[in-house]
Amino acid sequence: MKKQWPLWEIFIRSKNGLEHRHVGSLHAADAKMAMENARDVYTRRQEGVSIWVVPSKHITASNPDESGELFEPSMDKAYRHPTFYDLPDELKHM
C-alpha cells in the first residue's frame, strides 16, 4: 500500500470575472477531500471565491529540454504582441 495520498493541483479564482490560477498542490485521498483540504490550506485568508482541484497525474507538462524549439521562435516576432496601441485605463486584468 502506498504511504502517501495522491497529489492534487489546486486552482483558485480570486474574484468573479477572473480566471482560476494555479496556487499550489496538496495531498488528498480523493476529489472531495482535495476540495476540503484546498479550502483549509489555500483560502483561509479570503483568497478565493471558487476552487478547482485536478489530480497532478493528469497534468502533461512540456519538457524543459525542448524549450528551445517550443518557445524561442516567438521571441523575434514582436508584431504578435499587442503593444502598438493603448489600452483604456478602465480595462483591467489584461
Place this chain on the structure above:
Amino acid sequence: MNDQQALYQYLLLLGDSPMILGHRLSELCGHGPSLETDIALTNISLDLFGQVRNYFQYAAKVQAEGKSEDDIAFLRLAHEHRNVLLTEQPNTDFAHVIGRQMFFDTFHQLLLEALRDSKDEQIAAIAHKSLKEVKYHTRFSSEWVKRLGDGTAESHRRMQDALDHLWPYAGELVQESPLEKQMKQQGIGADLEQIRPLYWERVNAILREATLEVPENSWFQAGGKKGIHTEHLGYILSDLQYMQRAYPNMSW
C-alpha cells in the same frame, strides 16, 4: 440566581465547551497527522476561540464588575467551568480527535440554529455569525468519521475504539441542566428537548454510513455543566492559564 446571574452563567456554559475544545485542538498545532489536516484542525480551533471571545465579551458586560474577557477565560477555577466532559477528552489519536469533533459539531450546529431565535439579541447575533463556521466543522468531522469507519480494517478498528471510548460522553450535550431549563423558559436559551431527537438522528446516520457499531449503552456521564469535571480539566487549565497565573495582568 437572579436573571442577570443566570444569563452570565449561561454565557459561560455556551463559551466554555468551545473554549476547552478549541484548546484541545490547539494542542495539535504542528502535530496533525498531515499538513492538510493540521491546518484544518487549527482553523477550527481558531473559529471556536473567535466565538468564545464573543460570548465572554458579552458575559463581562453582563457581569458589570469591570472584568474583561481575559479574566473570564484565564482566571476561573476548574469547578467554575461549565463545559461538557466530551470536550476534555484527550487527543489519543486522530480517530479520537475526529470522533469528539463530530459529536460536538453535530450538536453545536443544532444549538446555534436554535439560538438564532433567542430573545437576547446579542446571543442571536453571535449564533447567526458562528453558524457558517460550524456548518463547515460539521461537514469536515462527519466526512472524516465516515472515511475512517468505512476505510481500511485498521482505520475501522481505531474509529470503533474511539467511538466506544467517547460514547459515554456523547449524551451530556443534550441533557438539560436546571440553568438551561431556566434560560429556555425565558426565551433566551435553546430548547434541548427539541434538539435531542435531531442530534441522535444525525449522529446515528453518520455512524451508520461509517459502518460503525453504535454502542448500546444509554447511560451517559455528566456533570460538566454544573462544574464537576474529569481529571483532564485541571491539566488543561494549568496549561491554558499559565501565562496569566505566572505573570498576572500581562497582555500582548
